[in-house]
Amino acid sequence: MDYVINGLKLVTGLIAFMIVIRALGKKHLAEMTPYDMIYLLMFGGILEETLYNPKISIWQFLFSLGVWVAAIYVIEKLVTKSNKVRALLKGEPDHLIVDGEINLHLMNKNQLEMEQLRTMLRQQGIFSLREVKDLFLEPGGDISINQYAKYKPVTCGDLDINKREDSPSVLLIDEGQIQQEVLHAIGKTELWLRQELTREGFSDPHDVIYCEWSKSDGFFIK
Structure with missing residues (x-):
């Protein structure tokens, strides 16, 4: 009992x-x-x-x-x-670095050492404090960073390049099993999938361990 x-x-x-x-x-x-x-x-x-x-x-x-x-x-x-x-109850983000200047009072308040801060920066792909213009310590312990403009990656907008928008991919075959619900969700049929697989050189879906598809990039099959 x-x-x-x-x-x-x-x-x-x-x-x-x-x-x-x-x-x-x-x-x-x-x-x-x-x-x-x-x-x-x-x-x-x-x-x-x-x-x-x-x-x-x-x-x-x-x-x-x-x-x-x-x-x-x-x-x-x-x-x-x-x-x-x-x-x-939830807390508020602390602005630890303001325009490149470190707020030592907030660093001490959060019991955060410089090497801990450097570790958190490296986890964000930043290896020098000189790149950081603003840094916020979020209530959950994560950090949000605003880099100086000269250290930010160049984007297509910066270069005035029109880049095609990517569409999200969907998993159509998972270890040989056709995902019927996914096919229905994207408005496709199993017949369509089999025909497309044949064009890609795969006659039997059970031989496919992984098959994803997107409108922008088409099929990726393993």
């Missing part, structure tokens, strides 16, 4: 966590703030204490999860309505 209850608690916790992720939006999957870490730790604590404490019933667990979900939802709504609440 204990195994069944623990299983129910795990499934319930998983469902609650998925509901929170869906409610908060996809941005939370890409950007973690200190507040996000706090509610993840709280969720782990609730789940751990419940699993290993038989005195806590499934209903008590559901109540705790309900309060946890409701609190997060309310706080997120408050964050979107009030800049002061957002700054308090």
Whole structure:
């Protein structure tokens, strides 16, 4: 019986966590703030204490999860309505470098050493501080950089060149399996795919491990 209850608690916790992720939006999957870490730790604590404490019933667990979900939802709504609440809970970016000048006060406030800063710059493909005009330390710990113009890569716009826009590619065959849903989404048929494969020198789709296609570049087959 204990195994069944623990299983129910795990499934319930998983469902609650998925509901929170869906409610908060996809941005939370890409950007973690200190507040996000706090509610993840709280969720782990609730789940751990419940699993290993038989005195806590499934209903008590559901109540705790309900309060946890409701609190997060309310706080997120408050964050979107009030800049002061957002700054308090989520934090704000710190402008560490302004027009080439380093703000040592903010460096010390964030307990950031120069070599740590250089490491973060190298991860962005910048190997000298002389290239950086402005640098922001984001609430999630990432950095955003504005380079001096002379160090920025030359673009087609700079050279006044008209470059063709690339279209996104789609995966049509995955390890020999034709992706029917993808074909339907782009308005193509399996007959069309087989005909195009024959033109490319592949008579049997099962011999293809990878096949992608885009309007701008056509087929790429392995």
